[in-house]
Amino acid sequence: xxxxxxxxxxxxxxxxxxxxxxxxxxxxxxxxxxxxxxxxxxxxxxxxxxxxxxxxxxxxxxxxxxxxxxxxxxxxxxxxxxxxxxxxxxxxxxxxxxxxxxxxxxxxxxxxxxxxxxxxxxxxxxxxxxxxxxxxxxxxxxxxxxxxxxxxxxxxxxxxxxxxxxxxxxxxxxxxxxxxxxxxxxxxxxxxxxxxxxxxxxxxxxxxxxxxxxxxxxxxxxxxxxxxxxxxxxxxxxxxxxxxxxxxxxxxxxxxxxxxxxxxxxxxxxxxxxxxxxxxxxxxxxxxxxxxxxxxxxxxxxxxxxxx
Numbered sequence: 282x283x284x285x286x287x288x289x290x291x292x293x294x295x296x297x298x299x300x301x302x303x304x305x306x307x308x309x310x311x312x313x314x315x316x317x318x319x320x321x322x323x324x325x326x327x328x329x330x331x332x333x334x335x336x337x338x339x340x341x342x343x344x345x346x347x348x349x350x351x352x353x354x355x356x357x358x359x360x361x362x363x364x365x366x367x368x369x370x371x372x373x374x375x376x377x378x379x380x381x382x383x384x385x386x387x388x389x390x391x392x393x394x395x396x397x398x399x400x401x402x403x404x405x406x407x408x409x410x411x412x413x414x415x416x417x418x419x420x421x422x423x424x425x426x427x428x429x430x431x432x433x434x435x436x437x438x439x440x441x442x443x444x445x446x447x448x449x450x451x452x453x454x455x456x457x458x459x460x461x462x463x464x465x466x467x468x469x470x471x472x473x474x475x476x477x478x479x480x481x482x483x484x485x486x487x488x489x490x491x492x493x494x495x496x497x498x499x500x501x502x503x504x505x506x507x508x509x510x511x512x513x514x515x516x517x518x519x520x521x522x523x524x525x526x527x528x529x530x531x532x533x534x535x536x537x538x539x540x541x542x543x544x545x546x547x548x549x550x551x552x553x554x555x556x557x558x559x560x561x562x563x564x565x566x567x568x569x570x571x572x573x574x575x576x577x578x579x580x581x582x583x584x585x586x587x588x589x
Contacts, residue, residue, distance in 0.1 A: 340359035340360065340361075340396070340398065340402065340404045341359055342356060342357070342358060342359060342394060342396070342404070342406045343356050343357045344356020344357070347583040348384070348408055348409065348410055348411060349384065349410060349411035349412070349413060349583075350384055350385070350386055350387065350388050350410060350411070350412055350413040350474075351384065351385070351386045351388075351413060351473060351474060351578070351579050351580030351583060352383070352384050352410075352411075352579070352580065352583045353381065353382065353383045353384065353574065353579060353583065353584070354381070354382050354383075354408075355379070355380070355381045355382075355457070355458075356379065356380060357377070357378050357379050357380070358374060358378045358379075358380055358394075358396050359378075359396050359398060359404050360378070361398040361399045361400065362374065362378055362396040362397065362398055362399075362404075363397055363398065363399050364396070364397040365380060365394065365395070365396050365397075366394075366395045367382045367392055367393065367394050367395075368392050368393065370382075370575055372394075373528055373529065375528075379458075380528065381457045381527075381528040381529070381530055381574070382394075382574065383530070383573075383574030383575070383577045383579045384410050384577065384579070385576075385577035385578055385579075386413075386415075386473070386474050386486065386577075386578050386579075386580070388410050388577070389410065390409065390410055390412065391407060391408065391409060391410060392407075392408045392410055393405055393406065393407045393408065394406040394408065413474060415474040415475060415476060415486070416472060416474070416475040416476070417475070417476050417477075417478060418475070418476070418477045418478070419477075419478045420477055420478070420479055420480075421480060422479060422480065423479060423480055423482075424479035424480070424482045424484060433516070436516055437516055437517075440512075440515045440516060440517075440518075443510060443512065444510065444518075444521075444523070444533075446510075447509040447510035447523040447525075447531075448509070448523065448531050448533075448573055448576075450507075450509040450525055451525070451527075451529070452506075452507035452509065452525045452527065453507075453527060454505060454506045454507045454525050454526050454527035454547075455505060455526075455527050456502075456503075456504030456505035456506045456524075456526035456527060456530075456550065457504070457526045457527045457528045457530045458527075459504045459505060459550060460586075461503040461504050461581075461584040461585055462501075462503050462504070462550060462551065462585070463492075463503070463585060463588055463589065464492075464500040464501050464502070464503050464534070464554070464568065464570060465492055465494040465498055465499070465500040465501070465557065465568055466492070466494060466588050466589060467492045467493050467494030467495060467498070467568075468492070468493045469490065469491065469492060469493075470491040470492070470493040470567055471487055471489075471490065471491030471567075471569070472487065472490065472491075472582070473487060473488070473489055473490050473571075473578075473579075473580040473581060473582065474486055474487060474580065475487045488571050488578055489533070489535075489569045489570050489571030489572070489581065490569075490570050490571075490580070490581040490582060491567045491568070491569050491570075492567060492568045492570065493565070493566070493567045494557050494567070494568055495557060495566065496538065496557060496558060496559070496566035497538060497556050497557065497558075497566075498556065498557045499553045499555070499556055499557075500534065500537075500553070500554055500555060500556070500557060500568050501550075501551050501552055501553050501554060502524060502532075502548045502549065502550055502551065502552045502554055503532060503550065503570075503581075503584070503585075504526050504532075504550050505526065505547075505548065505549055505550050506524035506525050506526045506527070506531070506532070506547075506548055507524065507525050507545070507546070507547050507548070508522060508523070508524055508525075508542045508543060508544050508545060508546045508547075508548060509523050509524070509525045509531070509544065510522065510523040510544060511523075511540050511542055511543050511544050513540065514560075515561060516561065516562070517561050517562045518533075518535040518536065518560075518561045519535060519536045519537065519558065519559075519560025519561025519562075519563065520536070520537035520538065520539070520540050520555065520558065520560045520561070521533065521534070521535055521537070521561075522534050522537065522540055522542060522554055522555060524548065524554075528574075529574050529575040530572070530573075530574045531572070531573055531574075532570060532571070532572050532581075533570070533571045533572075533573075534554060534555065534568060534569070534570055535561065535563075535568075535569040535570075535571075536557075536558055536559055536560050536561050536563040536566075536567065536568070536569055537554075537555040537556060537557065537558050537560060537568075538555070538556045538557060538558025538559075538560065538566075539555055539556040539558070540554070540555040541553050541554055541555050541556075542554055542555070572584065
């Protein structure tokens with residue numbers, strides 16, 4: 282779903298937070314007022330001014346998005362928020378209090394946004410995370426046993442470290458604010474979250490979206506960002522590029538035939554990144570696009586509108 286079609290939801294803290302010690306008592310309650318005798322009130326035409334208690338303005342969250350497994354939200358925290366979390370994850374805020382957060386493919390059915398305000402109040406908003414009906418294929422064969430050889434792992438471990446380091450970089454990019462675009466068009470040959478079950482034993486699920494756009498086809502950046510990894514020869518990913526979109530959100534593009542960008546380079550939405558190929562461990566030319574947010578794996582299709 283495109284960011285542009287999401288209508289923000291506004292929820293009052295009064296509806297989201299049960300009355301407890303975490304909610305501040307109204308301040309500035311009026312002092313007792315001594316009323317004059319009834320006779321004086323009848324004879325004097327001077328109006329009586331009675332102080333009124335100051336009304337607290339309810340703290341609010343405002344957000345929109347795809348609140349489901351593999352989905353995301355983007356919005357604004359209550360005014361005066363100095364810290365924000367969702368579950369056990371800290372959520373960064375920009376200077377205007379806006380934030381982005383995601384829900385892992387295997388996220389549970391509920392998540393809670395918790396905002397701590399400068400005056401000590403805590404505002405909570407419990408979210409219902411919609412479960413997904415994943416494409417699960419059950420096969421009546423045993424899962425192939427075996428371990429990677431030590432010689433392979435000697436090559437693989439540094440690759441995994443480089444990927445992890447690239448995904449943890451925070452460049453200040455602001456692509457997370459944008460409506461994402463398709464990096465390339467073509468047949469969808471693999472969907473996020475699909476999985477095989479081998480005689481009751483689950484295999485790894487598919488971590489991204491596969492687009493068979495044709496060998497040599499140019500693909501582009503779906504949103505603004507900074508290149509945190511541009512690798513010409515990884516064992517499984519082949520030619521790989523990772524783009525930081527900011528706020529912990531990043532994209533990875535695998536199996537390229539050629540890369541047009543370098544590490545540290547800022548890229549704009551729609552800028553060419555490389556050409557589709559079958560490098561690394563791939564059965565044919567396609568673009569594998571994966572998205573993560575602070576380690577949670579997200580579904581690229583939930584960032585997009587219809588394919589042009």
